[in-house]
Amino acid sequence: MTKKNFTNAEKGWERGVIASKIANDLPHASYVNLGIGMPELVSQHIKDDREIIYHSENGLLGMGPTPNENEIDFDLINAGKKPVTILPGGSFCHHADSFSMIRGGHIDYCVLGAMEVSMNGDLANWSTGKGIPAVGGAMDLVAGAKNVFVMTQHLTKEGKPKLVEKCTLPLTGSGVVSRVYTDYAIIDITKEGFKIVEINENLSIEYLQTVTEGRVYQ
Amino acid sequence: MTKKNFTNAEKGWERGVIASKIANDLPHASYVNLGIGMPELVSQHIKDDREIIYHSENGLLGMGPTPNENEIDFDLINAGKKPVTILPGGSFCHHADSFSMIRGGHIDYCVLGAMEVSMNGDLANWSTGKGIPAVGGAMDLVAGAKNVFVMTQHLTKEGKPKLVEKCTLPLTGSGVVSRVYTDYAIIDITKEGFKIVEINENLSIEYLQTVTEGRVYQ
Amino acid sequence: MQINKIKTEIAEMLSDVFDGATIMVGGFGEAGSPIELLHGLIDHGAKDLTIIANNSGNGRVGLGALIGQKQVKKVICSFARSAKGITFQELYNKGEIELEVVPQGTLAERIRAAGSGIPAFYTATAVGTPLAIGKEEKIFNGKKYILEEALNADFALIKADVSDRYGNLTFKKTARNFNPIMCMAAKQSLIQVRKLIEPHQTNPENVITPGIFVKKIIEIDNPIIETNAIEEGMIYP
């Protein structure tokens, strides 16, 4: 197990590439919740062979893209509190109904960022343990969505592995992550450890193991 | 305690008179659920000095009177499955929301029939213990409504007291009834027993005691 | 590719139904009763079904007919008595069908709970009554409550008024009743709808059941009205 910092780490896939890989893994007719930040990019990479319906936990199903400046409506926002649009066939609902979609297992996929993901699928992404604790809908999403995808850089800004044997930060959920998409690899959470689904074409498995805590295998 | 049958019982108030007494006790702006059968009469006796809103547990708030023959809509029925109307300012909702109104304590008064009411406010009105058991919304209403009024004949068809020390039939709710309106009297449920609020002008307290199991007092 | 949940054949609607399935049937009395889907289920022939509904059917049409075909082993409902009920009552009196009686509000809440990921909740309804026997009790703020568990289902048969191809449903008046919550609780909700519209015609403010809770839709523009069918002496099949 490595505890090193990788400050001169290899350059991996761009965020857009990661997003397109996730987009390709979302089947036609899926109901999807994209977390705030990097996961929002996924919707820009969905191909014409499929229709995906986006859920925003503040009571919006059928969310569309960001509006033009002159079409902004402060009453039509997403969970990140940014102006959005609604597509034909979309609908509004209240918060309990919206979270019934999440908690009742009706959201097929959610894509979230991570601070840490452990070998058994534990996720930490809501609190560094410092500052004002704020959780939002993250714990509901990881507990309720049928498939929880994590989209993240493989290393922290400080060059530390985010894929770890055991999370050290406060958990968002325990054993909830199914797959992790990083700039270095696509990795499934399995009983045997981090299973490589795809590795960045410029990297070796040995390198991936070096920047990952806990066993990676193919 | 009497166990007699009162087959030649005194004649009490007509049903319309009982209904008008209940109507007078429902304050302006109350939300009210009237049980199927005799309690439905109450709405015909509301005076012009008040507006009452009727709830029907199958998702109808603001229920109006029976429609004319040519206005019947099989999709607009009450909890008794009979055609009704909806008044201006009424609304429809689904069953969970409708029962949230009941179970969440938002219905001010419900008026129900009874087979037995005990001194501590237990109510039995859903099952004789024979035949196919069918409860409908009665248990929700008595558990949830702020005030549970019972409207009933003082004696069963067989001439037996319905107001009893202890119910012998399967309960609908325990300690739930606040007031009982019969053809003989209006009676409050109190810790001391059946308290007479009003007695039929043709009857004595002694007679009322004779046809009631358990202490009546004024 | 576009999402399109619309089917044209009743058999296609019911293609995944299996023997022993738990099936919710929408409607209250006859308002919202999915008669055509129920008749499709008779044609399908699945056996040993558990039915979750408010009532137990009338006459020999719809749910009454399904029960009459002996395809149902158990009914979970609030009110299994009815002036026009025949088939359930006959089988029940012969001991050939099981009945679980649930207070109507508890039934609705157990169904909603299933759709909302709540395995169990506490309620004051039925406390101190025979229907509380065997149920876990707990005191909150000095008052006694019982624990009730979620009611899940494999399928829900639902009649709605209007839908688009996503399954955004509206209902008519009190024909709404159990339908929205049953759509939430079933793994597959199967909808017969009076009228199909285009997605751009759906007002997002007025959708009652959003498409996420809907699996398949079929247009039945002039559905059988139970009362009329019974009066006319209809017997299915």
Next chain:
Amino acid sequence: MQINKIKTEIAEMLSDVFDGATIMVGGFGEAGSPIELLHGLIDHGAKDLTIIANNSGNGRVGLGALIGQKQVKKVICSFARSAKGITFQELYNKGEIELEVVPQGTLAERIRAAGSGIPAFYTATAVGTPLAIGKEEKIFNGKKYILEEALNADFALIKADVSDRYGNLTFKKTARNFNPIMCMAAKQSLIQVRKLIEPHQTNPENVITPGIFVKKIIEIDNPIIETNAIEEGMIYP
């Protein structure tokens, strides 16, 4: 006599509010935030309030202003961080205000439970996390859940779009959010509404919050928009 819940003065809306009250504040971010009622609550002056809301206010308007006036002893919310948040953050860092963090869906469900007579329910959300500490656990079908209790309130401050004199409310787009369930959970829900209509104009199929959950209504036809107010440097009072 006719039911009429419409008031003309903000002070009349808030006349029953008392020191130490628990008050739900509707809205998500600023969509649906009842700024005028919150400013009325500052004028009212009630102290030691517990606020239940999704967020903890922005700038020095609305909820941010109320907290800045030190009228709030505790906030129960899912997300107390905000780019524009000032007052809560200042008091929290000084240890002068309490915070209970609740996952957003659990917050919504606890509020709905209060309105629906459910004292507690089980959920999978937060199992295995610090927010589950001290909570009762139970296994259903081999999966672990925790028990969450209902969140009741004395008052709810709510912004709606349209109402009639009965309090039949509709909301605009995502400004619906927590408002309908808070109206259910509070002993008195107090509504500021953009537009009043006559009861016969209310479509009974499209009511989102029925009047049974509404106590008082006031028309505020051109409400303050939080983002704009903060940009313009508004500070209340």
